[in-house]
Amino acid sequence: MQHKTIPGANGLVAFASKVGWLIFGTIGVNSKAEEQVLTATIDAQKPMMDFKEFWSLEHMGITLQEKAEPAFLEAYQETIQRAEDGRYMGLFPIKIGHRRIESNRNIAMILLQGLLGKTQLEDKLKYHEILQQCIRDGFIEEADLEFTGNCTYLPHRPVIKVGAETTKIRPVFDGSAHMKDRPSINDALEIGPNLSPEVLAVLLRLRQNRIAWTADITQAFLQVEIRPEHGQLIRFIWIDDPRKAQPD
Template identity: 30%
Template sequence: MKSVFGYVLSCRLYETTHTCMYSVPQLLCIPSVSDSDLCKFWDLETIGVKPRELVDSYSETKVFKEFESTVKFVNGRYEVALPWKDDSAKEKLLNNEVIAHKRLSKFMVELEQDKELKKEYQKVFDSYESDHMIEEVPRQEISGVNPVYYMPHRPVVKLSSSSTKIRSVFDASASCYNGVSLNDYLSSGPSLNPDLVEMLICFRCWPIAVTADLRKAFLQISVQEQDRDVHRFL
């Protein structure tokens, strides 16, 4: 309730000892609560059951419309175009091969100190190539009409993982000579992930729940040919 001291929440908490049960009055005074703060309390009650029109509104965004118009299924994989912020973004992205080469040289010094990691990290790229997730850029296509960007990379080791103990992480936020990166020119778009609480609530509907994981999920998606040159690495 609202009082001259601010919003007040009052109740009794019952506690039991070996000899008797007694109640302790509790008083919580909240000096200043805005209407927006109060709305957050009510919003918690609607997690997972928000109006459907809020979810459908995501499809009205420019990025999602472009995605729907360019995504296609090619040779057993979905192929997508990169969500460029505008048409001029590609022209502003500079070739950062020299910068990427310097980072790779520094990283190779670290790898030389751990021969086992170097060997296992090489296996990661070998598997990418055998699974047709990466390919060597033909010499005659190294210099072309498309924008070029090289992503530095490092290994991430997770020995507890049952499927991928070592994986490579590519840095698309590495800056070019003009101080911008590939990430700066790409739109993040709306989040299409289902609400976690909503998914957990579904587990209450049936007696058995089954979960699964897609191995190397993001690597199963191809990038359309005219955008692949900004996904290069050394």
Template identity: 30%
Template structure:
């Protein structure tokens, strides 16, 4: 690095040097170590390149320190896909289909011995459900919100009523569920959580019988760092991207081992299938999401508005996803949105810079 002539002499705090015979290298002590400098021995004939000076710097100590620094700061590179990851990707690529509305139909990636791992699950689920009923009976408000959540699931088509004559479907797994209340949430205070880690009669759970799948999105640190580079910042999330007489769940539900892979892989597939028609939203779907949250922005207000519109159109019209809780550090980006689409956080409460 050339730092400037005013710094040059500070590189040589001593006058130590080793002067050898003519045409031999000169060694000069410096703050970087010993610098070796010399000219090529033979002078080339006319028409050839002129003599060149060669400088070598001994930087053992400096290199050692830098190497130690990078070892401390090093991020572990993503290794090649394991057999399990390759199976998940193969199953997704070969079996995923789409409905007329654009919604993706995916299969749960199973372990090879899935049928041997999954035993009877209904007795445990019924016991958990009776405990839940007693809890809800003691808290009428909680019971009201719980029923409201499940009714919405039903109305949205996330689950459907099924016949359960014998009570023991050979291929079925009964999911225990319970409420989680999050007072800080700006949308749903109560969420129903499905427990796919509940053991069956074999001692194995549904999660243990499913493949997990690889991590496809960038880590949260990368998403936040990239988010902070945009003058106009934007955030949003996909409504209910993860989605029991008995009800059969019709959508990918949070709590299952491969849910994260299936959801994020579907976003990538949507970008591959439809992204060419959306020059801003296509790349943003690949790089701007952390799970179901969009964290990104644009270089101008006009571009930010166009990006927001493209994202909404790509995900809603092409993939049957819908956005909610839009937030930005500039109110003009949100000007044409309905109150239901805007997050409760004031746009001036955070600064992308």
């Protein structure tokens, strides 16, 4: 704080701080001043618990969802493996006792037809190239048409970010889509613990030292590989030639 104050009328004091001028003091409820300022009223009689709730994560739009059973998490961790290239491999955390996975292929096909009909050819060509690059990178592969086990089809669409410096178009898959009275794939999966760091804690740690380092992992979520046991579980539909108006 800078040591500079200017007393004002009605008991108000202007204080010069590093973030600018701050005004402290009290204003009577019956004040008829023409100038209006932003004020905060604090009731000192309320318990400190109210302040703890004010700084809780829920007030920042973050809700903890640690709903998975500890026994399930321990068992699931045992299924995590490492591939030869160093990437982690895991299974989809299907809920214990969940009934058969629904195909939902019909809704995926209906939404794909709508996507092809309303998307401009230029964007379809770019989206097609993004999917082809995912194949070359080993993130997706052609489905086994002779597979007879459980599988579900996800609707997808391109999300276009004009101002993005790197990936301007990326695919987004809808795991909540489902046919009427049928569960989605999200309904079949455990939610698991909230692994997102607390925003307030991150900001406080950022200010502990003079120099802060930041880093980003390219396509971080795609670096986790699905084990062969669940390799055919999640599918999506696309076309060989994006110039076609509708899939064959």
